[in-house]
Amino acid sequence: MPAHYSREDLLAQRQALPIYPVRQKLLEEMRKHQTLIVIGETGSGKTTQIPQYIFTHGMTENGTIAVTQPRRVAAITLATRVAQEMGAQLGTTVGYTVRFEDMSNFKTKIKFLTDGMLLREAMLDPLLKRYSVIILDEAHERTIHTDVLFSVVKTAQKRRAEQGNNKLKIVIMSATMDVDHFSLYFNKASVVYLEGRQFPIQVFHAKQTQEDYLFSSLVTLFQIHKDAPADHHILIFLTGQEEIEAFAKSARTIAKDLQGKYPNLKVCPLFANLPQNQQMEAFNNPPPNTRKVVLSTNIAETSVTIDGIRYVIDCGRVKARTHMPATGMDILRIQKIAQAQAWQRAGRAGRQAAGFCYRAYTLNDFEKMAPNPIPEIQRCSLTTVVLQLLALGVQDPLNFDFMDKPPTELIEGAMRELHLLGGIQSTEKPVLTEVGQQMAAFPLDPRFTKLILASKELGCTEEIVSIVALLSADSIMINATAQREQANNVRAKFASSEGDHMTLLNIFRAFRTAKQNRNWCFENFVNYRNLLYAVEVRKQLAELCERMNIPMKSCNPQTEPVRRCLLSGLFLSVAEYQREGHYLTLGSRQTVAIHPSSVLFHSKPSCIVFTELVQTGKRYVRQVTLIDQDWIEELPKDTLLQLRQTFRGTVSGPHRK
Numbered sequence: 001m002p003a004h005y006s007r008e009d010l011l012a013q014r015q016a017l018p019i020y021p022v023r024q025k026l027l028e029e030m031r032k033h034q035t036l037i038v039i040g041e042t043g044s045g046k047t048t049q050i051p052q053y054i055f056t057h058g059m060t061e062n063g064t065i066a067v068t069q070p071r072r073v074a075a076i077t078l079a080t081r082v083a084q085e086m087g088a089q090l091g092t093t094v095g096y097t098v099r100f101e102d103m104s105n106f107k108t109k110i111k112f113l114t115d116g117m118l119l120r121e122a123m124l125d126p127l128l129k130r131y132s133v134i135i136l137d138e139a140h141e142r143t144i145h146t147d148v149l150f151s152v153v154k155t156a157q158k159r160r161a162e163q164g165n166n167k168l169k170i171v172i173m174s175a176t177m178d179v180d181h182f183s184l185y186f187n188k189a190s191v192v193y194l195e196g197r198q199f200p201i202q203v204f205h206a207k208q209t210q211e212d213y214l215f216s217s218l219v220t221l222f223q224i225h226k227d228a229p230a231d232h233h234i235l236i237f238l239t240g241q242e243e244i245e246a247f248a249k250s251a252r253t254i255a256k257d258l259q260g261k262y263p264n265l266k267v268c269p270l271f272a273n274l275p276q277n278q279q280m281e282a283f284n285n286p287p288p289n290t291r292k293v294v295l296s297t298n299i300a301e302t303s304v305t306i307d308g309i310r311y312v313i314d315c316g317r318v319k320a321r322t323h324m325p326a327t328g329m330d331i332l333r334i335q336k337i338a339q340a341q342a343w344q345r346a347g348r349a350g351r352q353a354a355g356f357c358y359r360a361y362t363l364n365d366f367e368k369m370a371p372n373p374i375p376e377i378q379r380c381s382l383t384t385v386v387l388q389l390l391a392l393g394v395q396d397p398l399n400f401d402f403m404d405k406p407p408t409e410l411i412e413g414a415m416r417e418l419h420l421l422g423g424i425q426s427t428e429k430p431v432l433t434e435v436g437q438q439m440a441a442f443p444l445d446p447r448f449t450k451l452i453l454a455s456k457e458l459g460c461t462e463e464i465v466s467i468v469a470l471l472s473a474d475s476i477m478i479n480a481t482a483q484r485e486q487a488n489n490v491r492a493k494f495a496s497s498e499g500d501h502m503t504l505l506n507i508f509r510a511f512r513t514a515k516q517n518r519n520w521c522f523e524n525f526v527n528y529r530n531l532l533y534a535v536e537v538r539k540q541l542a543e544l545c546e547r548m549n550i551p552m553k554s555c556n557p558q559t560e561p562v563r564r565c566l567l568s569g570l571f572l573s574v575a576e577y578q579r580e581g582h583y584l585t586l587g588s589r590q591t592v593a594i595h596p597s598s599v600l601f602h603s604k605p606s607c608i609v610f611t612e613l614v615q616t617g618k619r620y621v622r623q624v625t626l627i628d629q630d631w632i633e634e635l636p637k638d639t640l641l642q643l644r645q646t647f648r649g650t651v652s653g654p655h656r657k
């Protein structure tokens with residue numbers, strides 16, 4: 001954790017928050033109403049204080065307080081902060097649960113968890129009996145999981161009230177949301193507005209539309225750097241890892257040229273794929289006479305407080321997931337943010353003192369932005385959600401009580417995919433098959449669970465479980481731009497001519513042979529923490545396999561079973577090489593290219609299966625393995641038939657070079 005404050009300091013900080021004077025009133029409202037909507041400016045103290053007020057006023061006698069967050073970084077840093085404020089050891093009274101990592105125990109009374117984790121818990125206990133209060137935070141973000149939770153908690157509350165004991169309180173929180181819409185959905189729930197903010201934030205817009213938002217953000221950064229005191233740190237919102245690394249390089253180069261004239265500059269990237277210890281660097285205080293510049297994706301947009309940030313530079317864009325009905329897959333691409341997101345970003349500047357926000361877009365551009373982001377549920381693949389709904393006992397996902405109903409095609413598409421994967425009996429009557437039930441039990445995308453289930457027959461569970469664990473972890477390759485070539489040369493010994501999945505597996509095996517040694521990772525440009533995380537995930541998946549009678553058989557030294565297995569779960573992600581030099585995805589006929597980071601980038605095999613689709617200028621596929629075209633025809637007849645029907649007959653058989 002960043003700065004260490006004394007108990008007195010922390011208490012003084014808590015008492016200075018805008019929420020503090022109204023805490024009694026807030027508690028009264030909470031006592032009066034079973035559901036409450038709380039709107040308060042960013043930084044007013046909602047997330048850190050309300051759970052503590054509830055706790056100290058005895059509303060947790062019958063259970064724990066759950067506080068959901070859309071992102072794991074927020075869940076972890078908030079739990080750490082609240083534990084600090086309460087003088088508790090993290091993981092005891094205050095804890096957190098994020099996927100594959102549980103820092104809570106049965107005594108935990110305030111539990112921060114990702115919305116996805118609470119949904120998982122609801123699958124085992126739809127009434128969520130363990131909790132007396134559930135706080136759904138950052139509701140305006142409308143992540144898929146939070147949207148499904150809206151209905152899940154509403155139903156749990158109603159049913160628990162009918163049973164007459166152990167009632168459930170629900171609190172919905174945000175700084176910016178469409179209050180009427182939310183209130184109506186929650187049976188005309190009461191709304192509490194928290195007035196005021198602790199520190200003012202001045203917002204500046206670009207005078208003209210900026211063609212190159214990166215360049216203009218860089219110029220703004222150095223203008224601030226020349227004038228502001230060294231301990232006034234800067235947070236810059238960018239869109240993704242590559243952009244952040246390129247920006248970091250330019251910023252460091254300029255800072256070097258300016259050395260001695262101005263404070264030193266410490267550049268800290270912050271993105272989801274960064275190992276956790278490096279993420280935490282952004283939260284630490286730099287040495288004296290050094291300015292910290294955090295370059296972040298939207299993972300720092302809501303809920304988090306980064307010590308010392310006085311300036312925010314907002315590029316106005318975000319990389320977001322959008323579903324492509326044509327391919328049946330989600331794609332990541334850069335798009336403009338919504339006004340609510342712009343306010344959240346600005347809000348990161350005024351948390352410990354007055355702040356400034358520089359927007360790399362004009363006031364007119366801002367006014368043209370949508371007020372709120374489009375809910376994920378209306379634009380992302382719903383395969384996992386539909387599976388979860390069915391596992392929760394929802395009989396007809398098309399008529400589920402969504403706050404905003406997703407397009408029917410998205411739900412139907414999800415049911416088709418589940419049917420293709422063997423998870424439901426038919427799309428008309430979506431009842432989970434045994435395979436579907438097993439899929440719901442694994443905390444994975446159903447396609448990956450399908451791989452594990454298929455590996456049983458192919459005798460390669462040992463390999464597949466490792467690969468799935470590696471894909472669940474953040475990137476294990478260290479690809480700092482400065483050392484990219486050196487890193488690639490050192491790692492060449494692990495490269496498999498059969499593709500990235502086998503390459504990942506080779507690294508994983510070598511890591512284990514090297515007794516999970518940290519130095520070995522350093523020497524080989526691979527990420528120690530992420531590999532350890534994969535080891536942990538693998539352990540948990542192996543336990544699940546054991547429970548489901550899937551023996552951990554290995555096909556080593558053969559690799560064909562592994563590649564065949566990849567095809568069996570990922571048949572919607574197959575692409576074939578075309579004479580023109582690009583790839584076409586099977587069925588949906590989308591043009592894609594192999595990402596330069598892939599070991600198959602130069603070899604251009606005729607048929608590939610991939611695990612990720614990204615759009616940065618071009619449409620790229622990442623994590624690629626070569627397969628034999630004949631294997632496609634060997635897929636179960638039903639699957640092929642449905643594949644063809646799904647894509648209206650465009651799958652006419654293998655398309656050869």
Ligand SMILES: Nc1ncnc2c1ncn2[C@@H]1O[C@H](COP(=O)(O)OP(=O)(O)OP(=O)(O)O)[C@@H](O)[C@H]1O
Pocket residue numbers: 017040041042043044045046047048049077081174175302303304305307347350351352
């Ligand atoms: N990790 C931390 N380090 C230092 N100060 C913190 C930390 N977390 C919270 N704070 C302080 O507590 C204040 C309130 O934070 P809190 O997360 O409760 O606000 P919020 O109203 O939920 O805002 P948001 O909607 O932006 O999440 C912050 O503005 C900051 O001053």
